[in-house]
Amino acid sequence: xxxxxxxxxxxxxxxxxxxxxxxxxxxxxxxxxxxxxxxxxxxxxxxxxxxxxxxxxxxxxxxxxxxxxxxxxxxxxxxxxxxxxxxxxxxxxxxxxxxxxxxxxxxxxxxxxxxxxxxxxxxxxxxxxxxxxxxxxxxxxxxxxxxxxxxxxxxxxxxxxxxxxxxxxxxxxxxxxxxxxxxxxxxxxxxxxxxxxxxxxxxxxxxxxxxxxxxxxxxxxxxxxxxxxxxxxxxxxxxxxxxxxxxxxxxxxxxxxxxxxxxxxxxxxxxxxxxxxxxxxxxxxxxxxxxxxxxxxxxxxxxxxxxxxxxxxxxxxxxxxxxxxxxxxxxxxxxxxxxxxxxxxxxxxxxxxxxxxxxxxxxxxxxxxxxxxxxxxxxxxxxxxxxxxxxxxxxxxxxxxxxxxxxxxxxxxxxxxxxxxxxxxx
Numbered sequence: 001x002x003x004x005x006x007x008x009x010x011x012x013x014x015x016x017x018x019x020x021x022x023x024x025x026x027x028x029x030x031x032x033x034x035x036x037x038x039x040x041x042x043x044x045x046x047x048x049x050x051x052x053x054x055x056x057x058x059x060x061x062x063x064x065x066x067x068x069x070x071x072x073x074x075x076x077x078x079x080x081x082x083x084x085x086x087x088x089x090x091x092x093x094x095x096x097x098x099x100x101x102x103x104x105x106x107x108x109x110x111x112x113x114x115x116x117x118x119x120x121x122x123x124x125x126x127x128x129x130x131x132x133x134x135x136x137x138x139x140x141x142x143x144x145x146x147x148x149x150x151x152x153x154x155x156x157x158x159x160x161x162x163x164x165x166x167x168x169x170x171x172x173x174x175x176x177x178x179x180x181x182x183x184x185x186x187x188x189x190x191x192x193x194x195x196x197x198x199x200x201x202x203x204x205x206x207x208x209x210x211x212x213x214x215x216x217x218x219x220x221x222x223x224x225x226x227x228x229x230x231x232x233x234x235x236x237x238x239x240x241x242x243x244x245x246x247x248x249x250x251x252x253x254x255x256x257x258x259x260x261x262x263x264x265x266x267x268x269x270x271x272x273x274x275x276x277x278x279x280x281x282x283x284x285x286x287x288x289x290x291x292x293x294x295x296x297x298x299x300x301x302x303x304x305x306x307x308x309x310x311x312x313x314x315x316x317x318x319x320x321x322x323x324x325x326x327x328x329x330x331x332x333x334x335x336x337x338x339x340x341x342x343x344x345x346x347x348x349x350x351x352x353x354x355x356x357x358x359x360x361x362x363x364x365x366x367x368x369x370x371x372x373x374x375x376x377x378x379x380x381x382x383x384x385x386x387x388x389x390x391x392x393x394x395x396x397x398x399x400x401x402x403x404x405x406x407x408x409x410x411x412x413x414x415x416x417x418x419x420x421x422x423x424x425x426x
Contacts, residue, residue: 026124026134033138034120041113041151044376045106051367051380053335054105054154060087061094069228073235081243084228084236085188086156105154112150112158116141119162119342126169126311136345143345144360148367149338152376157338159189164196165342168318171200174308176209177216184220191240192339195293195325198300199317203309244289245331251386254393258330259284259291261397262404285330292329295411296321302414305421315346320410323355327404334363351406358399365395 056078063076069087072080080087090108097107120137127133140146150158163186170179179200186193197217204210222229228236248256255261260281266274284291299321306313322340326332337359344355369392370385371378 030134030138033142037141037147040147041116044147044151045109045113048105048152048376049379050105050109050152050154051334052382054108057090057108057154058094058104061091064091065094070232070235073228073232073239079239079243081240082156083188083191083224083240085224086190109151109154112156115159115162116146116150119158119165122162122165122169123342126165126172130311136342139345140342143341143356144364145337145356146341148363148376149335152367153335153338155335156189157192157335160186160193160339161342162186163189163193164318164339167193167196167200168203168311168314168343171203171213172309172311172314174205174209176204176211176213179204180213180215180217181220183213184217184224187221188224191243192336195296195321195339196318198297199303199314199321202300202304203307203314203317205308245329246333247330248333250388251383254386254388255330256334257332257396257400259288259328259400259404260330262401288328288330292325292331295324295328295407299324299407299411299414302411302418305417311346315343316348316351316410319343319347319351319355320407320414323351323403324407324411327400327407334366337363351410354402354406358395358402362392362395362399366392 059078060072060080060082063072063078063080064087067076069084082090093107093111094104096102097104120141123137123140124133127136130136146158146161149155163182167179167182167186170176170182183193183197183200201210201213204213225236225240247258250256263277263281263284264273266277269277300317303313303317303320309317319340322343326336344352346352347355366388367376367380368374369389370380370382372381
């Protein structure tokens with residue numbers, strides 16, 4: 001059912017000796033790529049202040065120290081929607097920065113550089129035996145957006161990719177328990193990791209592994225939330241689990257992303273068409289969660305035939321699922337691309353290149369313009385620059401359209417593949 005992949009897998013039963021030998025045989029150019037990516041990340045950590053999210057996290061940690069976690073969930077100057085474990089961890093980061101005199105911005109971002117490195121290791125292990133494994137791992141490590149999100153942006157989203165890749169690796173090997181555990185741990189950091197859940201669940205080989213995935217994943221996820229839930233379940237559920245997302249706008253009303261941006265301009269339409277468009281926009285706004293998540297679930301179901309799935313097939317399913325979500329959602333933030341970058345590189349080449357080019361053009365172009373510097377050395381002035389130039393609006397719309405259209409292409413391909421399977425089975 002999947003398109004021609006850009007990476008392949010060796011059987012999960014490959015001997016341990018071959019695994020060790022292949023790991024030691026990484027070429028010199030790969031270590032040079034690792035070194036270069038590390039230097040770029042260390043430069044951004046030490047020389048740049050990051051985005052507004054750095055300041056927001058610093059305010060969060062200050063409020064957590066004064067009010068405590070549960071009181072802050074109940075309400076504060078800023079809306080706090082992060083899971084309890086990462087809230088505790090970030091409070092520890094703030095304490096470490098204060099005790100050592102190190103920059104909070106650098107201390108906040110450094111752990112997510114390590115998460116990127118962990119993702120590289122996971123990709124190498126997942127692609128064991130593939131002639132593409134070093135290229136895929138290096139492409140992720142050097143990917144402009146992976147670098148920006150972990151070493152510059154200042155939020156937790158890079159960790160979503162790490163746990164999603166770990167879960168996918170174990171799911172492709174038929175290990176439901178470990179796949180569920182990885183997804184459960186990912187929930188400790190950020191809830192959107194669950195978007196990978198349907199594809200992982202349906203990639204497992206039998207009902208026993210499916211039950212293990214659900215049981216272990218559920219227990220691990222709940223364990224991270226349990227202390228806070230015991231203290232005030234309603235506050236935690238309302239603040240974290242039921243958080244609806246935000247439609248972020250600049251001070252002049254420009255939305256940073258969203259399906260609504262792809263609809264026709266009102267001024268170019270007749271009166272009757274305007275009324276129809278108003279109704280359509282209202283429908284999209286009211287049902288946007290279902291519009292964005294429903295196709296992700298459908299795609300995972302349609303592509304369930306390859307069991308157990310290898311990196312190419314499962315990676316493509318995950319890349320396509322995230323593309324559908326990105327393409328159709330209106331509740332979006334700049335760093336959300338971080339969730340799925342590794343899977344782009346496992347998908348067909350047309351998607352890997354298109355997603356990387358369109359997303360990087362928008363994000364890097366915007367960040368460089370907001371900073372007034374190509375190396376992101378200036379202040380990220382989202383509030384002070386509310387009126388975006390036409391080129392950035394075009395880059396935003398092109399990226400949004402690419403993910404929406406490519407998601408539809410994947411979905412149509414999956415429908416055709418499912419029908420072909422049914423006909424062959426009949």
